[in-house]
Amino acid sequence: MKSNLLVFLTLFTTFTVSISSAQCNNPVIFPASNNIGTGGIVCLDGSIVNSVPYPKICFENIRGNMKMVYKDTDTLFTFTKEGRLGIGNLTPSELLDVNGNAIIRGNTNINGNANISSNTNISGNANINGDTNINGNVTINNHFLKFAPANNTDAIIQRTTSGNMVVNSGGGTSSLYLNYASAYNAGTGGVNIFDGGTTNFAKLWITKGGTQNGIEAIGGNLVISPSGGRVIISDLSNTSLTIPTANYKLIVQSGILTEKVKVAVQNDLTNWSDYVFAEDYNLMSLYDVEKYIKKNQHLPNIPSAKELVKEGLDLGEMQAKQMEKIEELTLYMIEMKKEIDSLKKENSELRKKMTNSKR
Structure with a gap:
């Protein structure tokens, strides 16, 4: 309201310099009106509202609806009894209603709703405490679009209808940053991705490193933690992919192509097959x-x-079970080799006896 009044006083002071002193000395009869009376419109130069010369300031009092109108060849601004300021609009629906391009070169505080029907360039800071409807492009030259929701509630950017929500970082080598830099008051909760609910989501965050343990020990790693416990890479139209009952963390349809796979072995006594070579192994x-x-x-x-x-x-x-079988085969082969060597030795001794007996 204060902002609207300041705008009005500035415009009023600027526009009234075009009115001659002779016009100001002539009395103007303002048409009376109430909620049932017809009332009328009177201009400060004594002419009717739609007549030349332009520009002119006129007062409208029709059926109790008080309004000040500044006209050139078209209505430039309207100030109503409710304190609504319309720029390019005869019937403002909010405290500030702009129908056309708007260039704001300094700081702007809007404590109520604002309707802007065309492109808007804001070169300074803008604080908007009410709903804002913008039907054109918005250019902000001071780098920040900040939301300051009351009582620490959510700050929401949302489409009013179904369709894609596109965030474009621009052409060339420009990038899109999420939750970027503590200098800009970035939070530490990562990025949560929902799909129309408040329960099912995927949480993405970057490990901080330092004195933390586990996955937080090394900074800069991307961690994916879905509420369902699994990351599934699949064609959404696929109906043949069977999800196993075991709690596997990553499920990929149609396979993975990679140059190297390394599988961690947690315990050398139970997760690998060297137990086959123990003395008490039951082969x-x-x-x-x-x-x-x-x-x-x-x-x-x-x-x-x-x-x-x-x-x-x-x-x-x-791999551990296959290695178990390979090691068991090795033991079988060692045992068989011993048996073969024993048979060879026995066969050699028999041949010697037979040769000696023939002599």
Whole structure:
């Protein structure tokens, strides 16, 4: 309201310099009106509102609706009894209603609603405490678009209708920064991505490093923590992708192409197969292995095809089990080599005896 009054007084002082002293000395009869009377419009130069010469300032009093209008060949501004200032608009619906381009070169405080129907250039700071409807482009030359919601509530940028929300950093090598720099009062809660609800989301944040433990020990890493516990990369139209019941953290449809995969081994005693070479390891006899294969159609301690289809293939676990079989085969081969060497020695001794007996 104070801002509107200051604008009005500035415009009024500027515009009235064009009125001659003779016009000011002539009495002007202002048409009486109430809520049922017709009233009328009177201009300070004594002419009717739509007649030349222009520009002119006129007062309108129709059915109790008081209004001051500044006209050139068209209405330039209107000031109503409710304290609404319309620029390029005869019937302002808010305290400030601008119908046309607006250039604001200094600081601006708007404590009520503002309707701006065309392009707006703001070279200074702008504080808007009410709703703002802007139908044209907005250019802000002082680098900041700041939201100061009351009572620490959410600050929201939202489309009023369905459609894409596009944030464009511009052409060339320009970038888009999210939650950037403590110098701009950036928060520490990362970025939360929702889709129309308040429960299901994906949280993205960058590790800080320093004295923290675990994933926070090294700074600069991107952490993805979805509320559902899993990151799924898939075509949204795909209906054939089966999500396993086990709590796998990353699920990728159609495979992954990479030059290198490294699987962490958590415990050398239980997660790798060196236990096969322990003295107390119970190595199955080959006869028992044969019986097991005939009965189960797969190797001992190796999951069946049905289990793999249901639970998926754990690369680290399967590599350890395959290594277990390789080490068991090595033990079988060592045992067989000993038996072969023993048979060779026995065969050699028999040949010597036979040769000696023939002599």
